[in-house]
Amino acid sequence: xxxxxxxxxxxxxxxxxxxxxxxxxxxxxxxxxxxxxxxxxxxxxxxxxxxxxxxxxxxxxxxxxxxxxxxxxxxxxxxxxxxxxxxxxxxxxxxxxxxxxxxxxxxxxxxxxxxxxxxxxxxxxxxxxxxxxxxxxxxxxxxxxxxxxxxxxxxxxxxxxxxxxxxxxxxxxxxxxxxxxxxxxxxxxxxxxxxxxxxxxxxxxxxxxxxxxxxxxxxxxxxxxxxxxxxxxxxxxxxxxxxxxxxxxxxxxxxxxxxxxxxxxxxxxxxxxxxxxxxxxxxxxxxxxxxxxxxxxxxxxxxxxxxxxxxxxxxxxxxxxxxxxxxxxxxxxxxxxxxxxxxxxxxxxxxxxxxxxxxxxxxxxxxxxxxxxxxxxxxxxxxxxxxxxxxxxxxxxxxxxxxxxxxxxxxxxxxxxxxxxxxxxxxxxxxxxxx
Amino acid sequence: xxxxxxxxxxxxxxxxxxxxxxxxxxxxxxxxxxxxxxxxxxxxxxxxxxxxxxxxxxxxxxxxxxxxxxxxxxxxxxxxxxxxxxxxxxxxxxxxxxxxxxxxxxxxxxxxxxxxxxxxxxxxxxxxxxxxxxxxxxxxxxxxxxxxxxxxxxxxxxxxxxxxxxxxxxxxxxxxxxxxxxxxxxxxxxxxxxxxxxxxxxxxxxxxxxxxxxxxxxxxxxxxxxxxxxxxxxxxxxxxxxxxxxxxxxxxxxxx
Numbered sequence: 001x002x003x004x005x006x007x008x009x010x011x012x013x014x015x016x017x018x019x020x021x022x023x024x025x026x027x028x029x030x031x032x033x034x035x036x037x038x039x040x041x042x043x044x045x046x047x048x049x050x051x052x053x054x055x056x057x058x059x060x061x062x063x064x065x066x067x068x069x070x071x072x073x074x075x076x077x078x079x080x081x082x083x084x085x086x087x088x089x090x091x092x093x094x095x096x097x098x099x100x101x102x103x104x105x106x107x108x109x110x111x112x113x114x115x116x117x118x119x120x121x122x123x124x125x126x127x128x129x130x131x132x133x134x135x136x137x138x139x140x141x142x143x144x145x146x147x148x149x150x151x152x153x154x155x156x157x158x159x160x161x162x163x164x165x166x167x168x169x170x171x172x173x174x175x176x177x178x179x180x181x182x183x184x185x186x187x188x189x190x191x192x193x194x195x196x197x198x199x200x201x202x203x204x205x206x207x208x209x210x211x212x213x214x215x216x217x218x219x220x221x222x223x224x225x226x227x228x229x230x231x232x233x234x235x236x237x238x239x240x241x242x243x244x245x246x247x248x249x250x251x252x253x254x255x256x257x258x259x260x261x262x263x264x265x266x267x268x269x270x271x272x273x274x275x276x277x278x279x280x281x282x283x284x285x286x287x288x289x290x291x292x293x294x295x296x297x298x299x300x301x302x303x304x305x306x307x308x309x310x311x312x313x314x315x316x317x318x319x320x321x322x323x324x325x326x327x328x329x330x331x332x333x334x335x336x337x338x339x340x341x342x343x344x345x346x347x348x349x350x351x352x353x354x355x356x357x358x359x360x361x362x363x364x365x366x367x368x369x370x371x372x373x374x375x376x377x378x379x380x381x382x383x384x385x386x387x388x389x390x391x392x393x394x395x396x397x398x399x400x401x402x403x404x405x406x407x408x409x410x411x412x413x414x415x416x417x418x419x420x421x422x423x424x425x426x427x428x429x430x431x432x433x434x435x
Numbered sequence: 436x437x438x439x440x441x442x443x444x445x446x447x448x449x450x451x452x453x454x455x456x457x458x459x460x461x462x463x464x465x466x467x468x469x470x471x472x473x474x475x476x477x478x479x480x481x482x483x484x485x486x487x488x489x490x491x492x493x494x495x496x497x498x499x500x501x502x503x504x505x506x507x508x509x510x511x512x513x514x515x516x517x518x519x520x521x522x523x524x525x526x527x528x529x530x531x532x533x534x535x536x537x538x539x540x541x542x543x544x545x546x547x548x549x550x551x552x553x554x555x556x557x558x559x560x561x562x563x564x565x566x567x568x569x570x571x572x573x574x575x576x577x578x579x580x581x582x583x584x585x586x587x588x589x590x591x592x593x594x595x596x597x598x599x600x601x602x603x604x605x606x607x608x609x610x611x612x613x614x615x616x617x618x619x620x621x622x623x624x625x626x627x628x629x630x631x632x633x634x635x636x637x638x639x640x641x642x643x644x645x646x647x648x649x650x651x652x653x654x655x656x657x658x659x660x661x662x663x664x665x666x667x668x669x670x671x672x673x674x675x676x677x678x679x680x681x682x683x684x685x686x687x688x689x690x691x
Contacts (some may be wrong), residue, residue: 294539294560300532309487309525312603
């Protein structure tokens with residue numbers, strides 16, 4: 001995640017081209033290991049260094065928050081970030097370039113599952129150790145990972161399929177409530193649902209089942225929209241799905257048994273970082289598999305020319321319905337996780353504001369692209385956290401950024417790019433593998 | 436029994452009679468042509484047979500089974516491949532993806548394979564990639580496989596569209612003005628390709644064309660359509676000398 005942000009400042013100045021080439025030869029594995037070093041460094045020495053520099057505590061989000069809150073601390077914070085992140089990442093990446101390439105080559109000769117597992121394990125370790133510093137970081141990480149799932153699933157509809165859906169927060173709400181009712185009803189003592197029905201120890205293991213159910217409820221909701229709106233193409237979906245969002249919201253507000261407008265609380269603490277991380281990884285993997293298969297490419301064909309897709313044996317209506325329900329499923333799962341991360345849901349969360357957030361992430365990151373969704377979700381959620389001290393000005397800066405992206409890259413930062421895990425993990429020691 | 440048989444097909448757009456009492460029977464391996472002035476209803480006939488419109492009256496039989504009223508994708512799946520007058524390629528997809536996608540209804544893996552990348556899916560994707568590359572080679576566009584279609588020259592786009600239509604595994608191939616907008620060189624290439632397709636795949640071909648040279652050289656039997664009605668049907672020589680056809684194309688006075 002931080003690789004892009006931090007890889008530039010640390011190398012000796014040899015011109016931009018040389019720097020880029022040097023960075024290009026470090027494989028993904030090398031970057032991950034280098035970042036791992038940095039977060040370990042922070043974990044063990046961060047507090048001491050912060051004391052030494054006279055900072056009250058370790059800067060939480062790479063110092064941005066601290067700088068915005070107390071501009072006078074800027075030099076110290078920048079120094080901290082440089083010493084803890086930039087310098088170690090740059091140095092380690094350079095030092096372990098050769099061994100990392102060798103290792104990556106070895107790994108890539110094995111079945112692809114093994115290198116994938118290794119990369120994911122290191123990535124998880126980084127997030128875990130980084131998050132260990134404060135509870136705020138863990139919360140931000142979890143919400144960011146959930147945002148990735150939401151953005152990617154919405155991209156399936158708005159990007160890959162080229163329709164415009166507005167009901168994603170509605171699906172999220174359905175998933176959140178279905179999952180919460182399941183876990184609160186079965187495993188928690190609550191004033192609405194009474195005492196726990198099953199032993200609490202089982203709960204953690206059944207949580208994936210609860211998430212799956214939440215996803216299925218959301219997919220059923222999607223079916224209700226899909227049946228009338230996919231008979232033809234056009235703006236129908238946008239309108240019907242927007243109506244659906246309001247229907248879901250007011251339905252939940254009027255359902256007394258889930259707390260109505262007061263919301264539903266006392267969800268058990270099941271959405272741990274590993275749980276959210278695995279759900280997110282699974283979501284990215286499955287969606288990426290889908291959109292790269294010929295069955296998934298049918299979505300692009302329907303978007304670019306539906307009549308031609310039809311003439312080439314594609315059942316366009318079924319294709320659209322399946323994709324819509326599939327996307328809704330993941331929104332539901334993300335909603336279930338969201339409810340358990342906050343351990344409280346209320347219907348007001350799932351309104352137009354949430355819709356605008358997710359849409360912004362999709363269009364900012366890039367249509368028709370898994371990279372784009374990840375970049376869009378991570379950058380916008382991190383940015384909105386980091387700019388929090390600016391209060392109202394945050395809502396000037398972020399939209400301004402969006403406008404700029406729309407002007408200079410109308411389809412988003414990284415649009416229409418395939419996410420090829422195998423290529424991403426390749427060693428980069430040969431010149432033809434350079435980025 | 437003919438491969439494709441159409442009996443008394445009539446179609447109205449509201450009060451406008453677009454096609455009247457149209458009959459056709461295509462035998463395997465035959466090349467049929469449909470000519471006629473602009474607005475005669477040639478493309479409408481294509482759209483009626485391939486399921487984009489549903490005929491008001493009449494029967495359409497493919498291999499003896501009625502197909503009128505089926506959805507276009509079902510008709511395509513049963514063996515009616517087509518190209519479009521205005522190309523209709525997918526602008527964000529590569530050439531290879533175009534041809535692979537046309538295998539859609541014959542894919543041997545389902546959603547589960549698509550979601551989880553099962554070995555069966557990878558085998559199937561490899562199989563259709565190989566088949567698609569063969570078709571692209573036949574059309575002389577294999578070297579462009581990884582290009583996005585908007586980057587290709589016009590003649591190559593036409594050939595990609597042809598490969599895509601062939602990938603659906605048609606028994607009858609419908610070509611809607613395959614040489615529209617082509618220069619003479621591309622025209623000759625396209626004629627060679629149509630001959631090649633006919634010889635090596637043994638398909639029946641039904642084509643709409645404006646360039647009489649091409650129709651006369653390629654087709655076994657030609658129909659002439661004027662205002663939705665067939666006014667003449669026969670071999671190229673017969674059509675060329677038919678006074679009614681000449682009248683429709685050039686006007687009355689010249690016949691006198």
